[in-house]
Amino acid sequence: MSYEVVGITVLWTFLYGYLIVASVDFGAGFFSYYTKQRKKNHIIHNIIQRYLSPVWEVTNVFLVFFIIGIIGFFPDTAYYYGTALLVPGSVAIILLAIRGSYYAFATYGAKESKWYSFLYGATGLLIPASLTTVLTISEGGYVRIDNGNVQLLYGELFGSLYSWGVVILAVVSVLFISASFLTYYASRAKDTNALNLLRKYALIWSFPAITMGIVVFFLLNKRNPEHFQNMVELWWMFGISFLSFAIATYFIWKKRNYGTAFILVMIQYFTAFFGYGISHFPYLLYPYLTIYDGFTNETMATALIIAFIAGLLLLIPSLYLLMKLFLFDADYVEGKKSKVL
Numbered sequence: 001m002s003y004e005v006v007g008i009t010v011l012w013t014f015l016y017g018y019l020i021v022a023s024v025d026f027g028a029g030f031f032s033y034y035t036k037q038r039k040k041n042h043i044i045h046n047i048i049q050r051y052l053s054p055v056w057e058v059t060n061v062f063l064v065f066f067i068i069g070i071i072g073f074f075p076d077t078a079y080y081y082g083t084a085l086l087v088p089g090s091v092a093i094i095l096l097a098i099r100g101s102y103y104a105f106a107t108y109g110a111k112e113s114k115w116y117s118f119l120y121g122a123t124g125l126l127i128p129a130s131l132t133t134v135l136t137i138s139e140g141g142y143v144r145i146d147n148g149n150v151q152l153l154y155g156e157l158f159g160s161l162y163s164w165g166v167v168i169l170a171v172v173s174v175l176f177i178s179a180s181f182l183t184y185y186a187s188r189a190k191d192t193n194a195l196n197l198l199r200k201y202a203l204i205w206s207f208p209a210i211t212m213g214i215v216v217f218f219l220l221n222k223r224n225p226e227h228f229q230n231m232v233e234l235w236w237m238f239g240i241s242f243l244s245f246a247i248a249t250y251f252i253w254k255k256r257n258y259g260t261a262f263i264l265v266m267i268q269y270f271t272a273f274f275g276y277g278i279s280h281f282p283y284l285l286y287p288y289l290t291i292y293d294g295f296t297n298e299t300m301a302t303a304l305i306i307a308f309i310a311g312l313l314l315l316i317p318s319l320y321l322l323m324k325l326f327l328f329d330a331d332y333v334e335g336k337k338s339k340v341l
Contacts, residue, residue, distance in 0.1 A: 027178020033121025076294030
């Protein structure tokens, strides 16, 4: 296996980790604001706060690793994406800063503000929508290069059905992943009222999530036929994804095996996410940039691979300890004691 393949595999794994962890976080923010507007916040407020309190500070670790790694392994991405994503990237950074400021105020006891609650809920949907711009642009047709100058074609981006399909898929997936996890978390907390409400949300968002996945799959055929054909050849990965979704939804509907259901949701997105990535190989930006173009030298690549694998091996046990000591500690989950990082 070449350095390029190892590098992109490690980075894609970190990005998948961010997909899951951040989705739970973003969705929790939206559900918190939505239930507050519906006068139901008292039902799930404690569940969401118990989850977010020890977790919010480590959510973006995966994203930071990915950004540093993509530039380290593939320096040319800074040239192509750095210019094209100047505006969308700046928007995403601002939204992340707003969300971080909410966490800081909420954690350290500032008076609750309706305006901050709105921003907290809105950023939960706007951040994934803005970040998915990267995946959309990578399919080609949204970037033009004239005399070495990279230009993002905003008219093409905002007028594309595929682009909007990816945005909607990102939003509904965030809500489905988050609701699925929080349903399991509420069951661990033995909070029946929260469990019933979050289970309802998980079932509501399950159909849009799988439907938009199928819609985007076929929209890709017009945007990038080569990528679409590669995905068809990997039909078995997407078949596993759909089967995992079906079983997870069945468990949630039948009010049992919530933990297994969430693991199946993770498998659903793992197989779909890696199926998408493998079928897009070797392009980072179609048709201008592949993983073999402008790859860093072997010495740097070796150092980065060792550092990132070591980081991953350190991060996974750390997350396990975080979950064991905080999230899944019986007394903490049931609200019998408080732990705040």
